[in-house]
Amino acid sequence: MNKDQLKGRADRAKGKAKEVAADLTGNAKLESEGKADQVRGKAKAEVGDAKEKVKRAIDKA
Template identity: 60%
Template structure:
């Protein structure tokens, strides 16, 4: 697992917590920030996943 995958998944988790707190406190801004953090995390994790696949393909050949 590379650093982009780890950072992305951590960001996703933080976003889920933020969104949950936003829902509990009825704070639309916090809820929106949480959703944005989740999207950013998914994007970064996806980039990390792609890097890992390329690295694995290169290592196999």
């Protein structure tokens, strides 16, 4: 697992926590931040996944 994958998954978890906290408090801004963090985290994780696939392909060659 590379740093992009880890950071992405951490951002997604942080975003989910913000979204849950926003639901409990009714804070629309926090909910938006949480959703944005989740999207950013998903993108980072996907970049990391792609890097990992390339690395594996190079290692096999």
